[in-house]
Amino acid sequence: MPLRLRFGTDDLLRCRFGFSPLCETHEAVRTLRRRGRHGYHRPWLRRMREAVAGLDLSALWLFMPRGGYTPDFLGPPPGTPFTSPASFEDELALLRVTDPAVAHEEMARSLACTPGAAESPLGREMLDDPERAVQRLADLTERAWQALIAADWPRLRSLLEADIAYRSRQLADGGLEGLFADLHPGLRWSGGTLAISSPAASLGVWDLGGRGVLLMPSIFVWPDVVSGFAPRWQPTVIYPARGMGALWQRPVPEAPGALVRLLGANRAAILSGLDEPASTTALAHRHGLAPSSVSEHLTVLRNAGLLASRRRGHQVLYERTPLGMALATGEA
Incomplete structure (x- = not known):
């Protein structure tokens, strides 16, 4: 009770x-x-x-x-x-x-x-x-x-x-x-x-x-x-x-130049820094962006097959797919 x-x-x-x-x-x-x-x-x-x-x-x-x-x-x-x-x-x-x-x-x-x-x-x-x-x-x-x-x-x-x-x-x-x-x-x-x-x-x-x-x-x-x-x-x-x-997380690594040219600076930064599942709110805080902007970027990356999403309680967490990981790390 x-x-x-x-x-x-x-x-x-x-x-x-x-x-x-x-x-x-x-x-x-x-x-x-x-x-x-x-x-x-x-x-x-x-x-x-x-x-x-x-x-x-x-x-x-x-x-x-x-x-x-x-x-x-x-x-x-x-x-x-x-x-x-x-x-x-x-x-x-x-x-x-x-x-x-x-x-x-x-x-x-x-x-x-x-x-x-x-x-x-x-x-x-x-x-x-x-x-x-x-x-x-x-x-x-x-x-x-x-x-x-x-x-x-x-x-x-x-x-x-x-x-x-x-x-x-x-x-x-x-x-x-x-x-x-x-x-x-x-x-x-x-x-x-x-x-x-x-x-x-x-x-x-x-x-x-x-x-x-x-x-x-x-x-x-x-x-x-x-x-x-x-x-x-x-x-x-x-x-x-x-x-x-996101308070104690390490600094987000800088996205490779080729990835920035392909996806744009913010989407490249989100994809490169997503080493573990994170919510829209956490990503907005980490990258200094409005939650609405991050949500839009995440939708684009997910629709392109670079991210997957799953629900945990009241949160939706995003993580890289194998294709997104290969693109972010440069490993085939």
Whole structure:
């Protein structure tokens, strides 16, 4: 049974977008342990091996149970407007002033999701001194930010901002029904209720009570969608950002001159760079082209027998045929 969020009239007026560098840091830490589910992030993980080797993340991982509860104080939702988002330093400062009583309650709830965690030496140490535990987790979060996120943040922020701009247009064109239809396969909108199906989602039915929903795109939450329903904060839905599939891909190789003369620059670039199946959206992001233009090029290449397409979930993926591969590589 999925989690269901019931929207009232006031909730429809209080939906907003935002993103959080602190949230991205913790989702990146979580990604390091998603065994067999790394997908798009494999190139990033290879690049991070040396940095991760110097980090002891056990205290953070202790409070990130798979399919269980993560303390809300570790990821307070952004309270500032999207037009002037808080910095990592601002969000970290908010984490540092967490009430120790609140921290103890939330850490105990999180540890209860993992048998034996509360009785472990580290679990007891964190619960016995919650004030010190908050500072320890904040210090570790800051080190993780510097090692895993800080250098890439301008690129990540640009992609998150682009997602919000696109989703805002969807909301303007089709309302919440149009927005949620394309946001994530685990989301279903019907009759004023948003159903969230995800391994990390809680169960039950919750009335939003006029607080609306904060919608947050994320790079590292993929492939899940995550919901947060803390009493003291606005209910939050975190979903994978549009276009993140091409974020870590290597630069597209330059198409041979003969292929450019035969197909044109853009079609030649698409065919040459299609080393693995990709969607129209991913190719548009990779080549800096409008999705409509890429769609037209893909149709021409497919009709010429150079590409094949297949559906995976809500996506259509394109890949080279043997003829397309021979033409792109110059191998008969």
